Amino acid sequence: MGEIIVEMFSAPVLVRALIVGVLVSLCAALLGVSLVLKRYSMIGDGLSHVGFGALAVATVMNLAPMAVAIPVVILAAFLLLRLSSNGKIKGDAAIALISTSALAIGVMAVSMSSGMNVDINSYLFGSIISVSSGDVVTSVILALAVLLMFVFFYTKIFAITFDESFAKATGTNANLYNMLIALLTAVTIVIGMRLMGSMLISSLIIFPALCSMRVFKSFKSVTVCSAIISVTTFVVGMFISYIADTPCGASIVCVNIAVFAAFSAAGAIISRRRG
Amino acid sequence: MALIKTEELTLSYENMTVIKDMSFEVNPGDYLCIVGENGSGKSTLVKALLSLKKPVDGSITFGDGLLQREIGYLPQQTNAQRDFPASVLEVVISGCLNSRGIRPFYSPRERKIAAENMERLGLTELKKRSYRELSGGQQQRVLLARALCATKKLLLLDEPVSGLDPMVTAELYELISRINKSGVTVIMVTHDMTAALKYASHVLCMTEDNWFFGTLDEFIESDAAAFMKGGAVRG
Numbered sequence: 001m002g003e004i005i006v007e008m009f010s011a012p013v014l015v016r017a018l019i020v021g022v023l024v025s026l027c028a029a030l031l032g033v034s035l036v037l038k039r040y041s042m043i044g045d046g047l048s049h050v051g052f053g054a055l056a057v058a059t060v061m062n063l064a065p066m067a068v069a070i071p072v073v074i075l076a077a078f079l080l081l082r083l084s085s086n087g088k089i090k091g092d093a094a095i096a097l098i099s100t101s102a103l104a105i106g107v108m109a110v111s112m113s114s115g116m117n118v119d120i121n122s123y124l125f126g127s128i129i130s131v132s133s134g135d136v137v138t139s140v141i142l143a144l145a146v147l148l149m150f151v152f153f154y155t156k157i158f159a160i161t162f163d164e165s166f167a168k169a170t171g172t173n174a175n176l177y178n179m180l181i182a183l184l185t186a187v188t189i190v191i192g193m194r195l196m197g198s199m200l201i202s203s204l205i206i207f208p209a210l211c212s213m214r215v216f217k218s219f220k221s222v223t224v225c226s227a228i229i230s231v232t233t234f235v236v237g238m239f240i241s242y243i244a245d246t247p248c249g250a251s252i253v254c255v256n257i258a259v260f261a262a263f264s265a266a267g268a269i270i271s272r273r274r275g
Numbered sequence: 276m277a278l279i280k281t282e283e284l285t286l287s288y289e290n291m292t293v294i295k296d297m298s299f300e301v302n303p304g305d306y307l308c309i310v311g312e313n314g315s316g317k318s319t320l321v322k323a324l325l326s327l328k329k330p331v332d333g334s335i336t337f338g339d340g341l342l343q344r345e346i347g348y349l350p351q352q353t354n355a356q357r358d359f360p361a362s363v364l365e366v367v368i369s370g371c372l373n374s375r376g377i378r379p380f381y382s383p384r385e386r387k388i389a390a391e392n393m394e395r396l397g398l399t400e401l402k403k404r405s406y407r408e409l410s411g412g413q414q415q416r417v418l419l420a421r422a423l424c425a426t427k428k429l430l431l432l433d434e435p436v437s438g439l440d441p442m443v444t445a446e447l448y449e450l451i452s453r454i455n456k457s458g459v460t461v462i463m464v465t466h467d468m469t470a471a472l473k474y475a476s477h478v479l480c481m482t483e484d485n486w487f488f489g490t491l492d493e494f495i496e497s498d499a500a501a502f503m504k505g506g507a508v509r510g
Contacts, residue, residue, distance in 0.1 A: 039355055152379045159369045162359055163350060169325040170373035170425050171344030217405030218362035 008242055017128035017195060017248070020135050021234050023143035024192040025204055029230030030150050031185050032205035033223050034161045036213075043080050043182075044202040046095035047189045050076040052198035053102030053109075055123050060109045066134070069190045076102075077182040126197030126249035128238075139191050146184050150223075153177065158219050196249035204230060207256040214260075214267035233259055276338040277302050278429055278460055279324065283333035288319045296333065299479055299488040301462060303339060303428070306455045308471035309464045311481030317464050320481075321433055324462070339428070344373045347426030347459075349418050351433050357407060357414070364402045366417050367393055370424025385424075392420040396450065412443035416450070423454070430454065432463040436470075448474060 008014050035041055051073050058068035076098060084091035110120050122130050150157065159167040160174045168174045185205070192201045212225035237252030244251070277300040286294040293316030301307050311317050322328040323335060326343045337343060347370070368381055368389040381389075393399050396416045401409065406417060415435055422430055432451065436444040444467075452474050455461045465471055471478060478494040480487040487499035494500050 037355065037359060154379060155369065155372060155381065158361070158365060159372050162361055162366065162369065163353075163356060165327075165350045166348055166369075166421070167372070168327055169344070169346060169348040169350075170370070172372055213360050217360050217408070219360060219365050220362075222360045 004239075004243065008239075013129055013131070014238075014242070016133065016136050017131045018235070018238065020131050020139045020191065021195050021238060022231055023139040024188055024195070025208075025230040025234040026227055027143055027146040027184065027188045028192060028201075028204035029208040029226040030146055030223065031181060031188060032209040032230075033212075033219075033226050034157055034181055035185065036206060036209040037161050038164075040081075040084065041202070041206050042092060042095045043077070043084065044185060044189065044205040046080055046099040047073050047077055047186055048193060048198040048201045049099035050102040051190050051193050051201075052123055053104075053106035055193070055198075056106035056120060057109045059120070059123075060113045066138070066190065069193075070187060073186040073190050074183055077186040078179065081178055081182045122197070123193065124197050124199050125247055126193070126195050126200060128195060128248050130194045135191055135194060138187075142184065142187050142191060146188070149180060149184065157181075162219075196252065197247075200249040200253050203253045203256055204234075207233070207253075207260060211256075211260050211263040214263040215270065229259060278305075278337065278339050278341050279462075280336045280338065281333065282336075284323070284330055284335060285332040286316060286319050286323050286328065287331050288316065292331070293319050294481070294486070297486055297488075298333075301429075301460060301477075303460055304455075304458065305460050305476050306452075306474055307460075307462045307477045307479060308475035309462065309479045309481065310466070310468060310471050311486075312483060315481040315483055317481060318433070321431065321464060324431060341428050345426050345428065347422035347424075347430040349415075349422045349430065349432040349435055351437065352414070352418070359406055361406045362402065363393070363398055363404055363406060363409070363417050364389065366406050367398070367402075367420045367424060370421035373425050388424055389420075392423045395423065395454075396420045410443075411439050412447060415439065415447055419447075419450070419454075423459075426459070429460045429462070432461065434464055434466065436465070436467065 032044070035044060051069050054069040054072040055065045058065045080091075080095060080098065083094040156167070156172055156177055159172055160177050164174050188205075189201050192204055196204060208226035208230040209222070211229050212222045216222045216225050233255040234252055237255040238248055240246065240255065241248040241251035280300040282298050284294060284297045285292060293314075297320075309317055309320065319328060323330055325346060325348060368385060370392075371381065371385040371388055374385075390399070393402055396419060398413075398416060398420055401413065406414065409417065419435070422432075430451075435451070436447055439447065448470055451461060451463070455474075463475075472491070472495070475491050477488070477490050480494065480499040482499075487494065487497055489497065
């Protein structure tokens with residue numbers, strides 16, 4: 001066991017993946033609490049598909065993938081937020097519309113060039129080799145931004161998550177915070193996609209929040225617990241993927257499924273005890 | 276001086292004028308009930324009072340040192356809220372947000388205000404409980420406590436008793452009436468004519484194309500009251 005850990009840490013690729021993964025999981029979990037409670041979980045899913053489309057198009061056109069994907073996904077995030085809060089097309093339909101469109105465009109772009117190559121496969125299901133040192137820098141900056149936002153605006157984030165109309169009525173600029181959350185979510189998804197794959201990245205946002213809501217009853221405890229679950233499941237999942245030689249993203253999601261089952265059981269037992 | 280005064284107020288909802296040239300005023304200590312049919316523009320008026328919607332024409336002025344963000348607002352509950360993981364204290368104290376800058380944590384003063392309002396509404400024993408485990412009536416009291424943290428002067432209640440059983444409804448009305456007697460002005464949007472007639476000092480009655488504003492006695496004498504009662508029987 002100890003040897004394996006030492007072995008893992010001696011490979012720079014793995015160390016990079018670990019740093020990026022831990023930071024991205026932390027951000028995803030914190031943002032996820034607010035997104036899940038506001039019934040915006042599907043936005044995360046929609047954005048990851050947009051991310052796939054953007055990465056595929058960028059690869060085919062020989063552009064820097066991140067430089068294309070980050071602004072495109074941020075734009076999509078603002079658009080989805082607007083469509084969800086007001087609009088003629090209902091939010092869930094809008095998300096389905098945008099995500100399938102982005103997927104289709106991505107697949108078309110790929111098939112017009114050289115057919116499904118390894119790169120696209122890694123965009124879909126993740127690969128730790130694709131994490132560059134540039135990603136490390138971006139994820140450190142991102143993590144700092146999310147943490148700072150949470151510490152400074154924690155009370156406001158609670159207020160707009162719990163009751164946006166009250167928050168607006170008492171002078172909180174809810175739209176600004178929603179945009180900020182959407183922006184950070186978009187960046188989290190694009191960076192996390194490299195590791196988790198665009199099909200699986202939204203699990204990092206949704207699972208930790210749902211798990212902790214099964215057991216914990218205050219916003220603060222749910223937030224703290226989500227962060228812990230997220231980072232732990234990531235590290236355990238990556239470890240399993242290294243030992244068993246399974247894909248990183250899928251391994252992490254499987255660990256999350258196990259944690260979710262455990263928390264659901266614990267939640268059921270606790271509520272039965274209370275009567 | 277009036278706390279709120281509207282003059283020739285015209286409001287629209289999705290490009291349709293729902294309120295035209297409405298004038299009324301709310302003075303300190305009043306208990307104003309806003310009654311009316313669905314679609315008569317009650318919710319639009321509430322949004323305008325909270326400055327979430329701009330008037331097409333006319334004006335809303337706040338007086339007596341009342342700031343717009345100091346209105347204690349009790350919105351209609353959303354489904355997402357009913358199973359929200361938050362402690363009672365977390366919800367109540369979030370009412371203090373309007374009086375603070377960007378300091379990251381709540382100050383002792385804000386904790387004291389929250390504690391006082393929980394005491395006032397009999398919530399002190401519930402303060403560590405989770406909001407989603409409370410009954411509908413308890414949840415409304417929590418939201419009322421939060422609204423009181425946001426204001427010393429004016430409560431704006433949007434159908435506070437919808438979905439509550441008759442016993443709890445009566446209790447909540449008594450509570451609101453007590454708060455009003457302690458000097459807080461109340462504006463309540465309601466479907467419940469009986470409550471309006473029992474508690475209100477003033478009535479604003481809205482129908483699809485008209486409105487009436489006056490004291491309770493004036494309202495009882497008016498055609499609007501006859502119309503509303505007729506409506507209630509028909510409905």
